[in-house]
Amino acid sequence: MKELNPLLHSQLRLAVMSILMNVEEADFVYLKEKTESTAGNLSxxxxxxxxxxxxxxxxxxxxxxxxxxxxxxxxxxTAFEEYVDSLRSYLNL
Amino acid sequence: MEERKLTEKESLELITSMIARTKARYLGSGNILLMWGYLGVIVSALVWILLVTTRQNIWNGLWFAIPLIGMPLTMIMARREHRERGALTYSDKITSRLWTIFSLSEIVLAIICLGFAVLGGINCWAAMLVYSLLLAPGTEIAQGLIVREKSLTAGGTIGLAIGFLTLCCTMGGIPLGANWFMPLFIFAFVAMMIIPGHILNNKAKHQK
Structure with missing residues (x-):
């Protein structure tokens, strides 16, 4: 089974990538609001x-x-799509 | 949200939740449409009154006030709207590009008409009127289909019907008399811009 990408397998980074997969562009304030994170951590x-x-x-x-x-x-x-494929295989979806 | 490792199930839930947060259909405010609509109505009414009272064609030059005022205002308003919203979706980008293509083609056509007038003394300004009344509604219908907003599609369809009528009159040599054509032109702005603009603003207010 393919290993999950460690860079994406973290809560905030995965949340940011999921949002950016759906929009062409997002600014810092938008990402901060949607992920409910702190400015420092998000940065x-x-x-x-x-x-x-x-x-x-x-x-x-x-x-x-x-x-x-x-x-x-x-x-x-590409990395996000591969990550989702790996998740599917882990969860037998 | 913190920086921590997730289980596979939590990852999937997080992705689903983030997609749900961003996928809400965003129509945008109708302020830009309203600006064009009211600008069009005011300029058309002014030209109409001046043509009827003075009978001098020079007042037709006032039509240029619509793009000269509308285009810079659109850029300022669009930038502000984008800044307030914080994100740009694929449909925003496509509709913005469609209107940019329309605006640029209007500028090119205006230059060609000016060339005809200056070099050949040929008055073909009606081409701009017909073109605007065909392509602007077409672009609005496309926008309505992209953002799934019926008021835009309906307004565009009414504008297109008026465009076809204008095209047939122009090709058939029927003069576009100020007494009947100007009210129709004003009606086109109301149907295409003002009514959908207010509907969009109303929906945007309820989205917040």
Whole structure:
């Protein structure tokens, strides 16, 4: 049986990836609200996902406020699909 | 939510829960549609009154106020709406691109019409009217189908019917008289933009 990707097999990172699979782009505040996480923790997990090449993070300004926009990459999409396939085999679905 | 390892079952539940949180059908507010609708009605009414009272075709130049005011306002409003919402879905992206294609093609057609007028002294501005009344409703119908909103599809269909009538009149040499065509044009804006805009705003209010 294929091992579950350790980078995705964690609560907050998996939640972020699940959201980004459904939208083209989401900003930091949106992800924080939907995952009900703290800013510090979310920031750390986003950095881990970005370092692995699973998401792209763009920092910019929206009006006078800073804005961090996240989107999933092709590598991230593939990794997520493989993770879900592995989950299915673990759960015999 | 914390950073912790999950069991396989918890993982599946988490994925399902996150998908449920993001998949809610988002229609967007109707403010951009309303802005175009009211702008169209005000400019059309103004042109109508000025044409009837002064009988001078120069007032037709006021039509350019619609894109000149509407396009920058749309960009500002769309950016603000995106910022407030925090996420961009695939359907948002597609509908935004459809309207961008429509706007760009309007600009290209306006340049061609201007070229005809300046270089050949040929008045073909009616082409812009016909094109707008065919492609704008078509784009709105497409948007309505993408976001599954009947008021957009219905408004677009009414606009398209008016577009077909305008096309046949233009091709058949029937003059688009201000007395009957301008009220019809105003009605097209009301059906296509103002009514769906208010319906969308009402639905958006209940979504919150």
């Amino acid at each position: 750390v997990q986003l950095d881990k996902l970005a370092s692995a090449g699973y998401i792209s993070v763009e920092k910019g300004m929206s009006g006078k406020r800073p804005r961090t926009a996240c989107s999933i990459t092709e590598l991230g999409r």
